[in-house]
Amino acid sequence: MPAPFRRPPSTLLPPALAGALLSTPGLVALFVLxxxxxxPMRAHADALVTPAAPLGILSLQFACAAEGAGAILAMWDxxxxxxxxxxxYWDMGFAPAYGIALAALSERFAAYRAGWDxxxxxxxxxxxxxxxxxxxxxxxxxxxxxxxxxxxxxxxxSTAACALALVKWGLLAAWLTAxxxxxxxTLTDWxxxx
Numbered sequence: 001m002p003a004p005f006r007r008p009p010s011t012l013l014p015p016a017l018a019g020a021l022l023s024t025p026g027l028v029a030l031f032v033l034x035x036x037x038x039x040p041m042r043a044h045a046d047a048l049v050t051p052a053a054p055l056g057i058l059s060l061q062f063a064c065a066a067e068g069a070g071a072i073l074a075m076w077d078x079x080x081x082x083x084x085x086x087x088x089y090w091d092m093g094f095a096p097a098y099g100i101a102l103a104a105l106s107e108r109f110a111a112y113r114a115g116w117d118x119x120x121x122x123x124x125x126x127x128x129x130x131x132x133x134x135x136x137x138x139x140x141x142x143x144x145x146x147x148x149x150x151x152x153x154x155x156x157x158s159t160a161a162c163a164l165a166l167v168k169w170g171l172l173a174a175w176l177t178a179x180x181x182x183x184x185x186t187l188t189d190w191x192x193x194x
Contacts, residue, residue, distance in 0.1 A: 069158030099136025
């Protein structure tokens with residue numbers, strides 16, 4: 001495992017900033033920021049629903065074949081393409097916001113686990129905190145590829161963009177699954193220490 005992934009992401013930040021992000025007000029602020037950036041993204045994405053793209057921009061994300069992406073782009077007029085661009089631009093801010101928020105939440109949950117020391121022992125909590133950050137990075141590159149796809153109209157780009165979308169969603173699903181599995185023990189450990 002590469003060295004940076006062995007420790008929680010917050011250890012790479014100045015201690016004061018890490019403490020602020022991991023505090024309750026910091027977590028609330030991160031989630032409010034993610035929601036604030038996510039709402040305009042969703043509003044623009046809703047304008048993209050067509051028979052070829054029943055899930056709007058998500059349909060384009062999962063159009064791995066050039067033919068599927070081409071069919072979606074052919075259904076979108078210039079106004080719809082502008083909505084797609086704006087949705088992707090909002091997602092460029094939303095991705096780091098949700099990545100940082102979920103990573104901070106992971107570290108906060110790990111702190112509730114009895115006996116977990118980020119400097120030694122199980123590295124699962126550290127790896128878990130990195131998953132949403134790597135997913136957010138994949139999301140940003142995927143968004144850039146989709147912007148190129150929309151502007152260049154070359155559906156061949158859709159395969160790479162789709163691969164990144166699958167990586168992003170896979171990492172987020174792994175994070176969610178691991179978090180749900182760890183939740184009973186985390187809550188039990190937290191309640192015992194109270």
